[in-house]
Amino acid sequence: MPAIDQHLITITQRPDIVFASGHGSWLTDEGGKRYLDLMQGWAVNALGHSPAVITDALLRQSQQLLTPSPAYFNRPMLQLAQQLASLCGLERVFLASSGAEANEGAVKLARRWGSRHRGGAHEVISFADAFHGRTLAMMSASGKPGWDRLYPPMPGGFAKARLNDLDSVRRAIGPQTVAVMLELVQGEAGVVVAEPDFVRALRALTEELGLLLIVDEVQTGVGRCGHAFAFEHYGIRPDIVTLAKGLGGGVPLAALLCQERFNCFEPGDQGGTFCGNALMAAVGLAVVNEVCREDFLAQVNARAAQLSVGLQAVVQDYGLVGERGLGLLRALELPSPTAPAVVAAAQALAPTGLLLNAPRPHLLRFMPALNVSAGEIDEGLMLLRRALSDARV
Template identity: 75%
Template sequence: MTTAPGQALLTITRRPETVFAHGHGSWLTDEGGKRYLDLVQGWAVNCLGHSPELIQRALAEQSARLVNPSPAYFNRPMLDLAERLVALSCFDRVFLASSGAEANEGAIKLARRWGSRQRGGAHEVVTFDHGFHGRTLAMMSASGKPGWDQLYPPMPGGFAKARLNDIASVERALTPATVAVMLELVQGEAGVNPADRGFMRELRALTTERGLLLIADEVQTGIGRCGHAFAYELYDIEPDIMTLAKGLGGGVPLAALLCREALNCFEPGDQGGTFCGNPLMAAVGLAVVNEVCRPDFLADVRQRGGRLSLGLQAIVRDHGLVGERGTGLLRALVLPHDRASDVVAAAHALAPVGLLVNAPRPNLLRFMPALNIDDAALDLGLDLLRQALRETGA
């Protein structure tokens, strides 16, 4: 008698009983030999697909040289990655971390440290309804996911909420204690909701006028996901602080907090972490950034994003769905009912080839394929999606 997998794991989510054994590019294979076309890629983490040679090589070469000398010392990959990110962006300083939540916590700490020095102790941060910034206590409180700010009471305070694309709601949320406004330029967990260009221009102008910091959470949108190195480039604005993770490591745990020189105000000991800036992860990040942030690679991402969008629009027309939306290769399909989880299950069960998609909302499917997915795999994914929709009557 076989035992269901996961009996020794703490229950944190519902998982199918599939156990994956290996992956390559856009494909995963389970222990039974069934293949799955993966349009989730670890929630936009595997920007170059599963187990790319570039990452294998970076890990092998760096692990043979130096793994972790402690964050108390410099190492060459740490320095090189920081310099590369500065050269690509509008920022001057970089702090390397291991997860998006950790980077976002660092952004709040930095804003509050700056507020204590430059704004008379201002510490409140305006965030947005339906936003998502991570699963630490503070980042759950900062997030706008319904009920999250009360899940583990007492929760950290200091986060006021506004509505995305509603500048008046931001103005109402501001107080003399406000130090910053923090948002995702595309709300991923909320269902791929992009900020409007006009709203972002107004928000940048408002924060500048009031002397507030603008923090861009680009954990999901950064490193090519939206067809540019960073999504803020789409809006013709420059934030004061930005956070990165997910695609930055291409599958390994790596994150970054970037800021302008004027915000370089941590005192020694204020911020850190055992694995922050370790050379093993930094070497991978540098290899990933150098590959993804080439102009020709980013142009291809924009082309593939357009192809995926057109394919999803055709599915909307043929199946009578509500619509599709997104930016680059971060896209969503809106259903006319709350049966997205049924479609996910049906897609997973397809034979002989399964399809992996994500349902962040009951009526919505999200797509985050590898940035280098080829046209044949994209078209196959759309065909498999149509099959799953038919099988569920969706």
């Protein structure tokens, strides 16, 4: 038989499963097997699979206007920008389609500002083990091991510091430095959380030196960490913020936000065929209005506490290393590089499978829907225990 993916360019190793439908926290494959999904598209499906709030927004907007072109205004674009600005405290918004696009836009904006106000300063300090996207520039900005050798020559202008090490940031600052780019939780590195004292000291340092602070909230924003934005945990106000993943709740949508005084693009400097299209903006507005309510976020924090306590019990019972995270972005650290085996064992469970992610060989990552139920958290923990036993961790 021909391979199931004979016509797809190979970009990753996928199991031989074809999913046919999804509702809430559950996916069903073409054979009828159900899986409890604790990945949700890498924190994309903020409201789970096929939520009514998104299908309704898509249907309603698709019958009115898809996109008039980015050369013109549309009402959902304006409404989403206004809502994001109000929630985030940053006055200006650019809508895009992916996190990499938003992050690249953030670097462009910082460099444009540096060319005008810092004598052409253009270098951006980012962090070892960071992940900012898969364009060439964002791969260079990222600190994922080996990425600097994949597609040489890589774009320059990105110095590297170490998360939670302010002295390493100081050493990386030079006369051409214009900004520091930070993930408050390094998801791809294994849910490594920035320390509050470090973040506050970094904000003070960048303000003292007149550098921009770019916070990449592609994975942590829009309720994932229990606030509308993760930076609220730290009591800071960034100069630039990027969003994607959960912003669209499953559709391609991203945003770049900045303080008014950094709104320095000239017409033609930045754009994109689908930027601010009415269809995706309508979905984003529906998601933000649902997720960023105080009562909704209270439930996110309740389920996060439940998941954390449950994972701590798993650590004790199975002799694992520990669990960590912020909100509903959490990791379980294993004593050996058996995470891929646990992922496979969880997927193979019968009659109900479990979908997990292994960003590192010794780490499991959990990114459930933000409206996951208490019962689904309990069921997921039970299935996890079975998978750990089957994988002989």
